[in-house]
Amino acid sequence: MPGNRGVAYEGPGKVEVRETDYPTFELKDGPGVNPANVGRKLPHAAILKTVATNICGSDQHMVRGRTTAPSGLVLGHEITGEVVETGPDVEYIKTGDLVSVPFNIACGRCRNCKEGKTGVCENVNPDRPGSAYGYVDMGGWVGGQADYVLVPYADWNLLKFPDKDRAMEKILDLAMLADIFPTGFHGCVSAGVKPGSTVYIAGAGPVGLAAAASAFLLGAAVVIVADLNKERLDQAHSFGCETINVALGEPKDQILHIIGEPEVDCAVDAVGFEARGHGHESEVERPATVLNSLMDVTRAGGALGIPGLYVTGDPGAADEAAKQGSLSIRIGLGWAKSHSFVTGQCPVMRYNRQLMMAILHDRVQIAKAVNATPIPLDQAPRGYHEFDEGAARKYVLDPHGMLTRAS
Structure with missing residues (x-):
């Protein structure tokens, strides 16, 4: 089993890259995890090797101390990755697939999900409808600013890129599909x-x-x-x-x-x-x-x-x-x-496939528009600091160097 690192909130104005647990198909106790979610079995999940994971302005609200986020919370809800393992209930997503992860965590089974309101799924956060990775009061799903991350309800949540090689050519643009x-x-x-x-x-x-x-x-x-x-x-x-x-x-x-x-x-x-x-x-x-x-x-x-x-x-x-x-x-x-x-939260699944096609067929250059800038995972604290200072950039963390090699 490989090691794992994650970007953790350590108190107002401070983040650090720390060793963290490799994902398993069960939600463990930890900073910010809702007690009602501890021990939740996840046979429908997939484990991803993170290809790109972005720093978001919403993360900055937590890092500035403007929320009730607990110390030690692993951040990150804008995730693009390669599937390395799937749970026994996953039917369609396969190992090796390159995928975008909507920041909304959704079950695909509740009334809201069936109505396309995936930002307010009723089954993933015991406190209230709606959930996200690595975010305060969102159920405690571990964030994706890490080497590896777990995605529940993988068949429902993951958007598979149809051509892996072609996707890697536009991976910075496609990394924007998770959220912004x-x-x-x-x-x-x-x-x-x-x-x-x-x-x-x-x-x-x-x-x-x-x-x-x-x-x-x-x-x-x-x-x-x-x-x-x-x-x-x-x-x-x-x-x-x-x-x-x-x-x-x-x-x-x-x-x-x-x-x-x-x-x-x-x-x-x-x-x-x-x-x-x-x-x-x-x-x-x-x-x-x-x-x-x-x-x-x-x-x-x-x-x-x-x-x-x-x-x-x-x-x-x-x-x-x-x-x-x-x-x-x-x-x-x-x-x-x-x-x-x-x-409210954007229901990402309502738009991400269409926007993926716009990117793949050169109808938009979203990475250029937001000035997407890849940096290594261990430079995340610098990225947070510069972003907080007003840098006109969208920092994209590159845990395995795959963005650098693609460029």
């Missing part, structure tokens, strides 16, 4: 982006950039990306986006300058609960700023896609209400403008 590409696409679909749309995207981190690329894929006429970080705005501009620096003020005036009117057809929140204010408040955390500004700049009858993360527990919030996930949302404004809102 479908998540950005879901934000745009939820917001009603279609040919000719004008689109406002709050946040130029990887999800925001993925949303921008998705908006173009869906036929948007103008894609406007807003952020406080010049390097990230420059990255958005590099593939055709208009950009707004919200440190200079409210976005409405800048939107007017770009498209000739102060409102857009559609808007996407790719920031979430650690949002800052605009203008002179840009250094101050204002968690409702993005949601309220999206209602302000979206036309009456428009829609808002909200893939940005919001939580029910934020110990680092500035006020007691926000610590419980209660924000000062201008719901009256949204009501008056008849806005539609879609929130």
Whole structure:
């Protein structure tokens, strides 16, 4: 049995690569594992050799100490891998398959899964619907920023790439299918982006950039990306986006300058609960700023896609209400403008196969759009630090050097 390493959260601002257990077909006790899941048998699972595993902005919320994540939690929910072993109940996935792992863990059997709502599976997290690898309060499934990882319900969850050699040629792009590409696409679909749309995207981190690329894929006429970080705005501009620096003020005036009117057809929140204010408040955390500004700049009858993360527990919030996930949302404004809102985890399986085909047939260059940057697993702490400092990159961990060899 080979050894295993994983990237573990060790307290606010600290991650380290540590030796960890090799996966087995039973969920063991450990940091963050729900007691009701301990001892759960997993004959339907597969063990993967990790080919690529990405650092996500959602991971950063935990690493900053903004959640109740326990020390020792192995991180990582954006996983691409090669199957090295399957449980006795796995019928269709085979050893040697190269696969993408949706970050949502789903059973494929419950009502929500059968309705395509895989982000809120009822059977994988004893506390509430919805689960993910290596994430706080999500059932305790071990994260995939590791050499090897276990994936339950493998026949249902895993997306097999149809041609392994061809997939390795585009592996950096395909590594975005586990989360940020479908998540950005879901934000745009939820917001009603279609040919000719004008689109406002709050946040130029990887999800925001993925949303921008998705908006173009869906036929948007103008894609406007807003952020406080010049390097990230420059990255958005590099593939055709208009950009707004919200440190200079409210976005409405800048939107007017770009498209000739102060409102857009559609808007996407790719920031979430650690949002800052605009203008002179840009250094101050204002968690409702993005949601309220999206209602302000979206036309009456428009829609808002909200893939940005919001939580029910934020110990680092500035006020007691926000610590419980209660924000000062201008719901009256949204009501008056008849806005539609879609929130929650992206149901990755709704989109990943179609987006895989778009990548394989050169309809999109998502790795280039988000500036995907491979680094070895042992450099994960550096990647977390640089990402937290605002680097305009999507760090992709390469535990076995397979990305480097492919490039």
